[in-house]
Amino acid sequence: MCGIVGLFLKDKSLEPQLGALLSGMLTTMCDRGPDSAGFAVYGAPSSGKAKITVQSADPGQDFDGLAELVGGAVGGEVLIARKDTHAVLTVAADKASAAREAIRTARPSIRIMGTGETIEIYKEVGYPTEVAERFSLSQMSGTHGIGHTRMATESAVTTLGAHPFSTGADECLVHNGSLSNHNNLRRELKHDGMTFETENDTEVAAAYLTWRMNQGLNLGQALEKGLDDLDGFYTFVVGTKDGFGVLRDPVACKPAVLAETDRYVAFGSEYRALVNLPGIEDAKVWEPEPATVYFWER
């Protein structure tokens, strides 16, 4: 079943509350997916820097001395902010790829969740409210964010199988549904140089959009192409550095509700997820049409 939520702020004064609002939305969706949860928050960029979110089953062992190790390998300062099983490393933007390589070499048990100027991604197995609490989601601020509560269908209940999936810089995707052509598509994308960490169908959708955006398309155009190439049931919510997109397949049997006010755009699998947003009583609330791309950009 899965529950997905997303919040894209237009009003800067709401930014300190992003995490609190998103956390409220996510926890309402617990009963749609109690297996695992995850969220991506787009925070303030710091000029010339990149953030790498990493995860480890053994954070004590893996994160101690990691910043120094990576800093030494890439020849620059690396800062680390630890949060439970996750940590965010900040490096000079031009050293981000080298830093990712250094992490893989030095600590192979570490999983890289996402990289970008603004994105931070947290995901774990467990009941969604507990996952949100472990990473203090409600304390986070940012411009937009998406979240997911998972009821596993196409692949195992593991940390890597949790959403969001991030396959490109500052990109991430959450999915309610299942894809039927993900094996074929994965093979074709691998042939074109994309890499995969899991057997999960959603990772293929994320990688597909990254692949399209690498060809020069914007998120809206990439989602349009997705309608031709992705087969199955899906409601997608997608984030980029400054964009927010929603897409449902042509059959559109997976639920979705969008709400828009002057201050934000919000997405929920159900209206329940939106009820505590400020001014929701006067928001324009509608059900996104099938096979129709919805896309906002700041």
Added chain:
Amino acid sequence: METVDLAKVALRELNQVLHQQKAGTNATSWEVVNPKGSHAVAVGVDAPISIDIRGSVGYYCAGMNKDATITVHGSAGPGVAENMMSGEVRIKGDASQYAGATGKGGLLVIEGNASSRCGISMKGIDIVVKGNIGHMSAFMAQSGNLVVCGDAGDALGDSIYEARLFVRGAVKSLGADCIEKEMRPEHVEILAGLLARAGITDAEPSDFKRYGSARKLYNFNIDNADAY
């Protein structure tokens, strides 16, 4: 007027007290506040009482309704009035997917738009939508009337049996075995009655077109295999 505040009372308690009402009850008028998108609000009511729900509801509101008059002063999630037997359900806002699915009787009025699969497999219910309806509506509809004052989405009435579909606006496409049919005087009369019961005064029956079954797919015939 009995008021139940869902911010203070559990949904199960609300439904239990509504189920306890029988014909002849003194408590004929109910109000439910703070629904906040809850699922299964006022499901299975079996008494001639009126219930006003102040706000939007989630899945399956007013399902299996018998005799009650239920008004949602907001929007409704998927499956509103599913399998309704009788009575009246009115949604002041929009309705999500499969509104009135498998309904056997009664009147469902949606004052806003309805989403996909409105009236899917309807079996005698009357549904009146002031706005538009989505794709695959009245799929396998068996009997009853679906009135749409706005437009209909793709594949209207796919594999329809004997239900009558009246649409004022554009129909994006008709499903398998669904065709436009002549509006005879008896249809105008049925439609006028439904519009009146729904309280719609700004639509003339003559503005509507009627759609129904071509009856080619009732029994399997190899010559019609391509139509499935």
